[in-house]
Amino acid sequence: MFMLNKYSGKLYCFSPPVMxxxxxxxxxxxxxxxxxxxxxxxxxxVLVFLVSLGVFQLSEYMICGGLGLGHTEWxxxxxxxxxxxxxxxxxxxxxxxxKSVKPLVYAAYSTALAYSLYFILFGSQIITSQCAPxxxxxxxxxxxxxxxxxxxxxxxxxxxxLAVSWARQQxxxxxVLRWMVAGYAVxxxxxxxxxxxxxATIRAIPSIMCGFAVLFAIIxxxxxxxxxxxxxxxx
Numbered sequence: 001m002f003m004l005n006k007y008s009g010k011l012y013c014f015s016p017p018v019m020x021x022x023x024x025x026x027x028x029x030x031x032x033x034x035x036x037x038x039x040x041x042x043x044x045x046v047l048v049f050l051v052s053l054g055v056f057q058l059s060e061y062m063i064c065g066g067l068g069l070g071h072t073e074w075x076x077x078x079x080x081x082x083x084x085x086x087x088x089x090x091x092x093x094x095x096x097x098x099k100s101v102k103p104l105v106y107a108a109y110s111t112a113l114a115y116s117l118y119f120i121l122f123g124s125q126i127i128t129s130q131c132a133p134x135x136x137x138x139x140x141x142x143x144x145x146x147x148x149x150x151x152x153x154x155x156x157x158x159x160x161x162l163a164v165s166w167a168r169q170q171x172x173x174x175x176v177l178r179w180m181v182a183g184y185a186v187x188x189x190x191x192x193x194x195x196x197x198x199x200a201t202i203r204a205i206p207s208i209m210c211g212f213a214v215l216f217a218i219i220x221x222x223x224x225x226x227x228x229x230x231x232x233x234x235x
Contacts, residue, residue, distance in 0.1 A: 019057050019058075019060045019061040019064070020057075020061050022054075022057045022214045023054050023057035023058045023061060025214055025217065025218075026050050026051075026053045026054035026057060026214060026217050027050070027051070027054040029050050029217050029218070029220075029221045030047055030050040030051050030054065032221060033046060033047050033050065033221060033225070034047065035233070035235075036232055036233060037225055037230045037231065037232055037233065038230065038231040038232070038233055040230055040231070041095050042092065042095055042096065042224075042225070042228050042230050043225060043230050045088055045091055045092040045095065046092065046220045046221070046224065046225060048084070048088055049085065049088045049089070049092070049217075049220065050217055050220065050221075052081040052082065052084050052085055052088070053081070053082075053085070053213055053214070053216075053217055055077065055078070055081040056078045056081040056082045059074045059075065059077050059078030059081065060078060062074040063075060063078070076119050076120060079115075079116075079119040080116045080119055080120065083112050083115045083116050083119065084112050084116070086108060086112065086151070086152060086155030086156055086159070087105070087108035087109045087111070087112040087155070089155070089156065089159050089180075089184070090104060090105055090108040090155060090158070090159045090162075091105050091108070091109075092180070093159050093162060093163045093166075093177065093180055094162075096173060096176050096177060096180065096224070096228055097162075097163070097166040097167075097170060097173055097177060098170075098173070099162075099166060101162075104158075108155055111151055111155075115148065115151065153188075156184060156188060159184070160180075160181050160184045160185075163177045163178075163180050163181045163184075164177075164178075164181055167181070175227050176223075176224055176227035176228050179219055179223045179224050179227060180224060182219060183215075183216040183219040183220060183224070184216070186212060186213075186215040186216055186219070187212035187213040187215065187216050190212050191212060
């Protein structure tokens with residue numbers, strides 16, 4: 001309650017109360033997906049995507065408040081959660097387009113696994129965290145941000161480019177693929193603009209990016225799943 005009182009009456013875009021609300025929305029959408037849709041490859045990928053986003057938001061909240069685990073453990077958990085997102089996105093776009101690009105999907109998951117293991121094994125040595133008034137700050141030692149940023153933006157941009165290309169090739173799948181591109185745009189573009197306006201926010205890219213990603217979560221559930229014609233459950 002102290003944490004919520006601390007920010008009451010103040011507008012902070014990615015403050016702990018907003019992190020908690022975002023977590024609730026993303027996990028709420030995950031439960032809705034399980035309740036509403038039958039489990040296909042598409043719905044499973046969306047479900048894991050939503051859970052990963054929610055876990056990162058919970059980790060952020062705990063970094064700024066704590067509940068049992070120390071900051072390092074929550075940071076490691078948060079990083080593992082968001083490290084999965086580019087691979088999940090590549091897999092989802094390929095599935096929606098019905099494209100067999102297994103080498104790309106395997107490569108995406110392999111790099112995600114490599115970074116996840118790296119953060120699990122060495123996170124306490126390479127990651128520091130700080131709870132700022134408007135977002136959580138994460139620092140990777142050395143050139144960590146350069147390499148990790150290249151990994152992250154590289155897969156996101158490649159996936160977006162493939163989605164655009166496949167949408168042009170397949171008119172029947174164009175709508176759902178374009179919504180995937182829109183989903184990427186709603187969290188990549190605002191984050192990039194924030195970084196250009198204030199370079200100091202580069203240290204908070206995971207926090208800011210995942211704050212905007214709640215919009216992507218909504219797009220996944222309310223546009224992508226219906227347009228992908230995922231079978232619904234009869235209740």
